[in-house]
Amino acid sequence: MDTIEQADCRIEQADCRGSTFSLSQADERAIDVVIDLLRPARRLLFITGAGLSADSGLPTYRGRDGLYSRDGLFSRDGVYRDGLTTPHGMTIEQALSGPMLASRPEITWHYLRELERSARGGVPNRGHRVIAEMENHFDAVWTVTQNVDGLHSRAGSRQVLDVHGNLHDLLCTQCDYKVTVPDYADLALPPLCPRCQGILRPTVVLFGEQVPEEKLARLWYEFGLGFDVVFSVGTSSLFEYIALPVELARALGIATVEINPETTAVTPEVEVKISGGAAPVLDLIWQRYMVGWPWW
Secondary structure (H helix, E strand, O other): OOHHHHHHOEEEEEOOOOOEEEEEHHHHHHHHHHHHHHOOOOEEEEEEOHHHHHHHOOOOOOOOOOHHHHHOOEOOOOOEOOOOOOOOOOOHHHHOEHHHHHHOHHHHHHHHHHHHHHHOOOOOOHHHHHHHHHOOOOOEEEEEEOOOOOHHHHHOOOOEEEOOOOOOEEEEOOOOOEEEOOOOOOOOOOOEOOOOOOEEEEOOOOEOOOOOHHHHHHHHHHHHHOOOEEEEEOOOOOOHHHHHHHHHHHHOOOEEEEEOOOOOOOHHHOOEEEOOOHHHHHHHHHHHHHHOOOOO
């Protein structure tokens, strides 16, 4: 490296949309470490959040540029404040809650439609596709995602635990009717079951509801079989069941990697931290890994 490059200390890389992003020398070294971790690895766990889907143009929900910043739910400094209200005069947690769906489904569905509309037209980005491609190169690649957009499955991932559900999968609250819809454009608010006229709802976990036990049980079953590397990608890891696998992995001596430009709840716990965007960093890791593949 010459002196000009040393002074600059930034390395430009092309991402999947043809733009560029910068990685520090520390992040470049961290990517090399990750590739060394992947070479002998056979089982991987990815834990993903809104930061991954943000690279598909989907909004996050709690940040300065998040979906609800447009509705006045954030203070002027862009920080979310508990108690700030929606146009319906309630917090977003109240509006998007199980009890509200039961008592005033039209209110909950107003915000469900807003969520779906914000994600409409989104397609899997290179980060989603890299994780899907990895399933064909390792013995097992499991993805635990908090995202409700279904983009992991659309990218081709087969082993996905969408612990917060999917906006496109609807079920009746009164009978066993189920349907998958491409979007909410043609739905009445609230939509009614064609069989029994009960209220339909998406499979998403609303505020005040529990994460499906069977999905967490499968996570811990696979965790018991062992993972070689655990990745936290694009998530602030605020929920205990999202942070715990990373914390436990580190305690057990399993390699842990975080890809996130921000400092998060698990940053102090991980072995390797890469401060870059999810999709371009995953793409770069995979490009460099595949240069020497197969490794045996």
